[in-house]
Amino acid sequence: MFGLPKHCVWEAREYFNYSNDDLSELRKFIVDTYYNAFVRHRIQDEMLTGDYRQRKVIVNGKVRDWRSLVWNDFHMEERDGLQVIEIRPDDEYDLIITMSNWELERLWKEACH
Numbered sequence: 470m471f472g473l474p475k476h477c478v479w480e481a482r483e484y485f486n487y488s489n490d491d492l493s494e495l496r497k498f499i500v501d502t503y504y505n506a507f508v509r510h511r512i513q514d515e516m517l518t519g520d521y522r523q524r525k526v527i528v529n530g531k532v533r534d535w536r537s538l539v540w541n542d543f544h545m546e547e548r549d550g551l552q553v554i555e556i557r558p559d560d561e562y563d564l565i566i567t568m569s570n571w572e573l574e575r576l577w578k579e580a581c582h
């Protein structure tokens with residue numbers, strides 16, 4: 470669903486009260502982040518398609534303030550992929566989603582079709 474791993478969808482809904490609309494916006498943010506961090510430099514795309522490290526959206530009246538942490542070194546065995554954290558109004562944060570490079574590549578391929 471939404472191209473995100475099922476366990477990520479379940480956790481976002483169960484622990485952070487994400488709706489389908491929230492997950493749809495989160496997916497767009499992750500796809501944009503993946504493109505900018507992993508693909509853009511390989512195809513010599515000199516245009517930056519927006520700020521891929523952070524995004525603030527309003528979905529169904531609730532503000533979602535996301536930041537991404539990206540590890541795009543394919544030779545790092547301990548850490549690869551992407552994490553998205555949400556900054557709460559009290560300046561604390563929650564880890565919303567963690568995806569490996571493999572999961573990101575799969576999401577990218579699904580998004581291209």
